[in-house]
Amino acid sequence: MNVIVTGAAGFIGSHVVDRLLADGHRVTGLDNFDDFYPATVKRANVAKALAHDAFELVEGDIRDAALLDELFDHARPDGVIHLAARAGVRPSLENPALYMDVNVTGTVRILEAARKLTQPPKVVYSSSSSVYGDRDTAPFRETEDVDSPISPYAASKRACELVASTYHHLYGLHITGLRFFTAYGPRNRPDLAIAKFTRMILEDQPIPMFGDGSTRRDYTYVEDIADGVVRALQRCNGLNLYNLGNSSPVVLTELIETIGKALGKTPKIDRQPLQPGDVSQTFADITRARTDLGFEPRVPFAEGIRRYVEWLRG
Ligand SMILES: NC(=O)c1ccc[n+]([C@@H]2O[C@H](COP(=O)([O-])OP(=O)(O)OC[C@H]3O[C@@H](n4cnc5c(N)ncnc54)[C@H](O)[C@@H]3O)[C@@H](O)[C@H]2O)c1
Secondary structure, three states: OEEEEEOOOOHHHHHHHHHHHHOOOEEEEEEOOOOOOOHHHHHHHOHHHHOOOOEEEEEOOOOOHHHHHHHHHHHOOOEEEEOOOOOOOHHHHHOHHHHHHHHHHHHHHHHHHHHHOOOOOEEEEEEEHHHHOOOOOOOEOOOOOOOOOOOHHHHHHHHHHHHHHHHHHHHOOOEEEEEEOOEEOOOOOOOOHHHHHHHHHHOOOOEEEEOOOOOEEOOEEHHHHHHHHHHHHHOOOOEEEEEEOOOOOEEHHHHHHHHHHHHOOOOOEEEEOOOOOOOOEOOEOOHHHHHHHOOOOOOOHHHHHHHHHHHHOO
């Protein structure tokens, strides 16, 4: 396949690119190296892929319609994996309009470029577990009502799901949305808890623990997510939405302990109140992804953390 991957230099994107190349596909990556975290980190993410003949990286913005038309015309993709976005829940409260612009307008631009081709590509895009908002009942199923997102980031991701439905209806595009549940692993996004906590434990700094430590997240190893993304593209047909999670949530205190163990250090804790926009739990029901995609998370949490620490230590 010829595949365009947006957000190719990012955390998840770079793993998806590596996986596609390993499977023998041709990949065109698109990334604007935005300032959410340092471009040097993103350049390192794609360093290995850039040495591959079947990979080309285009630097540009998903909101640039003319660039997309040219890129799609040139690449004639069989598939598009759209992962570029402004990520992060808490920062979205500081700059909600930017999140809507990049995530929603950007997604519309990608779908426009796709539907204009005579042979439109299949499109897989990233949504998020955050669309489920703050709820007591778990695990989360795709059939549940998700119309109460509690952060601009979550609202932007839910909006992408609605836009996908519109483009399927109007143009018959085959589109699959994937609700990722907190990815972690090598190249971890530096703003996410696992990367931050690891840095702090290594520097003997106290870890800010928001709430009483009982919040839980369904941490999912990034290569398991990349596997689910590729499966979703191979089986993309009609309009679909899937949870991609580990279906085994880890409470915050256990997360901190597991990182401490992997580093061989005892973490210090600084208790803080819960942050606005944060949800108390995420927990994926992955029955649908298992059944339709053959998705199966393989890497247990402690092993994933061990691999992350190993990568970090080079
Ligand atoms: N990491 C997670 O746990 C998680 C969970 C749920 C959903 N997601 C979603 O998965 C996708 C990938 O997330 P990630 O963690 O790899 O984030 P990331 O920030 O590492 O990757 C996103 C990439 O998109 C690029 N980008 C941003 N704006 C762009 C624009 N306007 N034009 C072109 N490129 C642009 C960035 O430079 C970056 O390389 C995002 O859509 C994110 O919302 C991630």
